Amino acid sequence: LEVSALARTNGRADVEPLIAKLSSFAALSHNDVRTLNESVGSERRIAAHQSICIEGDAPRAAFVMARGLACRYRSLADGRRQILSYLLPGDLFNINGFLLKAMCYSVVAVTSVTIAPIERTAISRLLAGHPRLSAAIRWCAQQEEAILHERLIALGRQNARARVAFLFCEMVERQRAIGLSEDHSIRLPLTQLDLADTLGLTAVHVNRVLQEMRRENLIRLGGAPDAAQL
Amino acid sequence: LEVSALARTNGRADVEPLIAKLSSFAALSHNDVRTLNESVGSERRIAAHQSICIEGDAPRAAFVMARGLACRYRSLADGRRQILSYLLPGDLFNINGFLLKAMCYSVVAVTSVTIAPIERTAISRLLAGHPRLSAAIRWCAQQEEAILHERLIALGRQNARARVAFLFCEMVERQRAIGLSEDHSIRLPLTQLDLADTLGLTAVHVNRVLQEMRRENLIRLGGAPDAAQL
DNA sequence: CGATCCTTTGACTCAAGTCAAACCTAGTGG
DNA sequence: CCACTAGGTTTGACTTGAGTCAAAGGATCG
Numbered sequence: 001l002e003v004s005a006l007a008r009t010n011g012r013a014d015v016e017p018l019i020a021k022l023s024s025f026a027a028l029s030h031n032d033v034r035t036l037n038e039s040v041g042s043e044r045r046i047a048a049h050q051s052i053c054i055e056g057d058a059p060r061a062a063f064v065m066a067r068g069l070a071c072r073y074r075s076l077a078d079g080r081r082q083i084l085s086y087l088l089p090g091d092l093f094n095i096n097g098f099l100l101k102a103m104c105y106s107v108v109a110v111t112s113v114t115i116a117p118i119e120r121t122a123i124s125r126l127l128a129g130h131p132r133l134s135a136a137i138r139w140c141a142q143q144e145e146a147i148l149h150e151r152l153i154a155l156g157r158q159n160a161r162a163r164v165a166f167l168f169c170e171m172v173e174r175q176r177a178i179g180l181s182e183d184h185s186i187r188l189p190l191t192q193l194d195l196a197d198t199l200g201l202t203a204v205h206v207n208r209v210l211q212e213m214r215r216e217n218l219i220r221l222g223g224a225p226d227a228a229q230l
Numbered sequence: 231l232e233v234s235a236l237a238r239t240n241g242r243a244d245v246e247p248l249i250a251k252l253s254s255f256a257a258l259s260h261n262d263v264r265t266l267n268e269s270v271g272s273e274r275r276i277a278a279h280q281s282i283c284i285e286g287d288a289p290r291a292a293f294v295m296a297r298g299l300a301c302r303y304r305s306l307a308d309g310r311r312q313i314l315s316y317l318l319p320g321d322l323f324n325i326n327g328f329l330l331k332a333m334c335y336s337v338v339a340v341t342s343v344t345i346a347p348i349e350r351t352a353i354s355r356l357l358a359g360h361p362r363l364s365a366a367i368r369w370c371a372q373q374e375e376a377i378l379h380e381r382l383i384a385l386g387r388q389n390a391r392a393r394v395a396f397l398f399c400e401m402v403e404r405q406r407a408i409g410l411s412e413d414h415s416i417r418l419p420l421t422q423l424d425l426a427d428t429l430g431l432t433a434v435h436v437n438r439v440l441q442e443m444r445r446e447n448l449i450r451l452g453g454a455p456d457a458a459q460l
Numbered sequence: 461c462g463a464t465c466c467t468t469t470g471a472c473t474c475a476a477g478t479c480a481a482a483c484c485t486a487g488t489g490g
Numbered sequence: 491c492c493a494c495t496a497g498g499t500t501t502g503a504c505t506t507g508a509g510t511c512a513a514a515g516g517a518t519c520g
Binding site for chain 1: 255304306310311312314326329330334335354357360361364365368369371372375376378379381382383385386387429430442
């Protein structure tokens, strides 16, 4: 919010990843694409570890992720937190946020992130007047729900090893889907504490599981040090 | 909304609970109510423990819960299962189901249940042509997402006691919201195994927690034996 | 009067948490 | 350049909440 000084251009933001994602549901018309482009405001840059919105705030706008990695989380009274989901380029969030009085979770940038706001009126126009876009967006929501379900199953019924494996697979699949990975290696700029807060574990235990997996050559951590972000 | 009293026609199903729920988001017009009534088909009765839909099936129709208690769940390869959410009267499900090729969870009736189908075409008509209804339905979806988030936090970061407490509170609140409970006592026709499958625990451990809570008079299990269902 | 689910109990195990210290960067600023 | 920090990662020793197994009691219902 404060960091937005660096906002890229005067013009509209990059909705390329979103278009790519929606297209994999149904081919969008030229008109659909134009509508999308006109719906988003000028993009905003947010530095890593900066809050994007905070639990309890009144919902201000919806956003499209253009670049980077962010996560939704809730923090508990005792200081622990639970990460609820990750936002990758192309993800929409808070589309229905205006219907509630307050955000019930926080969103923070994990890496440096660029987002493109979508105004309330643009959302209404889009959902009401563009059946195909509207369906595509509902399709995204269904997918997010499915991911939440998967995570619930992981936390409820899988041990630490399986949870870690599951999260890695999710991230690989999602990054492949939006063209951020060609093979099975991804950039995953999360700390072990982040993983722990996602998977309902402690950082110490995540560490042990990761070492085990490395020892078995199930995963390979490679610090490709090129700073290219997500 | 007394309007709906006259809606109990011969053919159509009882959408009273749904109307009540949507109304708590925004007052519905006479027209909205009529539309809802016309959107649902004739109601179907489903006996306890009968499947309503099965993971992998092609989505057939959306439903409104009219009476009873149902749950969505996924079963794992090793026979265990995870319950994802409960459906109470007034809850919609599978509204966006048509957008995926296959159901990714199963739904089963916990008690005897009556549901009212909504055809695909009715959904489209409703979402496209009735902004207020459409918003109300999106609002419901937001609430469901919030419940999923709560459950995720419970499974990820709370111990058994807190998970049980959380689930009971959720059910009390939800039943009060739709007028199924006046005080803080509810009908919760779940076995301890159901609770375990919801909370990521074992039935044995749920049993121990429940006993502890009873000993401390935090809860009181009362077999009010009148067979009145949800 | 079995048969079938649930619930309870007890003894034992184990996956994951806790605590605490050491180690490793990468970044900062003198 | 180098000490100084501050996150993040490892390690080891110990604890504990929840799972497992197995058997015994209720209910409920043809």
